[in-house]
Amino acid sequence: SKAEPLRVMISGAPASGKGTQCELITQKYGLVHIAAGDLLRAEIAAGSENGRRAKECMEKGQLVPDEIVVMMVKERLSKPDSQEKGWLLDGYPRSSSQAIALKGYGFEPDIFILLDVPEGILVERVVGRRLDPVTGKIYHIKYSPPETEEIASRLTQRFDDTEEKVKLRLNTHNENVEAVLSIYEDITIKASHINGNVSKEDVFAQIDSALQNLLQQRKATSGSH
Template identity: 85%
Template sequence: MACCVNYISPPRASLSPPPSRSSFSFSGDAVHSLLRRHSRSPSIVAPRFQVVAAEKAEPPLKIMISGAPASGKGTQCELITRKYGLVHISAGDLLRAEIASGSGNGKLAKEYMEKGQLVPDEIVVMMVKDRLSQTDSQQNGWLLDGYPRSSSQATALKGFGFQPDLFIVLEVPEDILIERVVGRRLDPVTGKIYHLKYSPPETEEIAARLTQRFDDTEEKASPI
């Protein structure tokens, strides 16, 4: 752990004037190495170090973000994860990945989806819990995208010890949401999302292969 120390110069007149009393950061191993190196030289008296405070590392940031489809979660998640170095965890992507990998939770989820049923909360919660528990999430912090969506899901995550430092809710007027949704297109080759008005494809070749997702309609975007 890094520490903040006071440097006290050795009391020898033969040495050049020491620096003024100051504080600086160092590692414990570096200090021991310095002391050993100085002690082997008969012409130098090893300096003394006095620890005055220990610097506590800030815990990794934990964020949850929520918003309606086309509210801009993808853009905000990209900006936030890039700035803070967080692990971006999307519940939807996680569900698809678990199914593709054939994990136990993935197989259970696939059974429900093949029957046209919603995947039970307890299955998705376990997927999210397992991902949040992985080393990269614990060390770097995480940004949980689009989850939880209900109080029961939030309560379940809290029961496992996962609680955010910050919960972001993106609020966008309904008419703008509808415009964003109906103009949104997917590139099936790269997975990139375009918008016919705000973010059109770079080439005619890309434009020709774009598809519209089944739920990117005004009916799906409008609140019930």
Template identity: 85%
Template sequence: MACSGCYSVNFMAVSSNPNKPLTSSTLLTSKLSSSYSQIPFSSLNFNSKLSRIQLHKSNTAPNSFVVVSGIKAEPLKVMISGAPASGKGTQCELITKKYDLVHIAAGDLLRAEVAAGTENGRRAKECMEKGQLVPDEIVVTMVKERLSQPDSQEKGWLLDGYPRSSSQATALKGFGFEPHIFILLDVPEEILVERVVGRRLDPVTGKIYHLKYSPPETEEIAARLTQRFDDTEEKVKLRLLTHNKNVEAVLSMYEDVTVRVDGSLSKEDVYTKIDTVLRNVLGQRQAAIVLLVFPCDMFGISTA
């Protein structure tokens, strides 16, 4: 087969045209027969839906072809777990601000159903008031639908407070949703109870305050704050029993990607630790992009 510019071979890879000017200080240099070819890294065009290799003849290595193979890393997928009031909401706000992930809070999805007065919401409220887990058939469907939406698929997602049982984790895996990292916030029980009992909701803005740690800015806001029905000491202790009973089973399914973080630290210190973990994950995934260079005779192509 004679060379006439560009050939295609079925394979999961992409290419870069080495005839472009060398405008980047970062170069890929590979030995081709007795010649060398340099490819500007910035000129690579990665695509998540790859279907073929493009073979381009190189002016710097006239008797060879350059094949650059790369696979784009998937958007970041993160699960964060912890007992009620472990600080998940606060950390999720900081994470999404920096990493632009889609924040999906299973608790918020459930409370929206409760507020809307749907049949699923009524059933969910009965379970929540007893400190029990909401049936999987209700919550799994809501979470699956949210994870499947285009913004979650394109930007990546941060799943907050879910899964809460091994059956939920199994259901998610069955749908193809698995995290790159699973973050668990560890907080002593006495601190958790204090955090929950002092929480208050602003029904106008939806913002969560704490009477001790994060009080409202004005008397006007303070006057309209309400306590969520599941934020009493009695109910939080029931929820903690349920959480402790199920968390180890969930962790066993994600043990290879689980990182424990001390959630009793200040929110700034907790975030610093989480940010370090996420940057490491991204760095490892970016480093996994493969660049390969092959001589043309490997594909039986003549340069004559």
């Protein structure tokens, strides 16, 4: 029989490196990357009423209301590709109510990864971040500069990537992180704290080893039956 697909949640402060690690995780594990922030930015780009309401909250660094976010994420998780390949949920849940809602729909992770990065590092990461609208790739002017002049000339910045706004986003994160962690400490094998204040390759090495451990444990359990 085919192995059960992996179900992974990744969380952490703004600019802790979630999106960067998700690129590396999907490359190796083939999971479907579902980023709550990306789904919301797509909704804004589509010009919908939900998008308009979401943008108001995002500009203040506040959580977008559950009635918008929960269904959006649940619908994406329910699609056949997520079910077949497994999923990597990035930036959700950000509150206990979001975690409980998802659990109610039957979605639970095998592992909950929390990227730990000291607050002093985050502002520099945010203000130096750039995005390639063509490939979706995440860059940093100092830590992860674009490969070519052509890419450099088309890079964009997010509307909420200012020093002032990242501080608001960080407050929101700090208010909620403990409540979310405590939910997954009960139901997953363990909530995995990862040191996010090293190179992106070294952060990935820690995540990779946590995922390999998980797969090994599964193998051992299924072998014993």
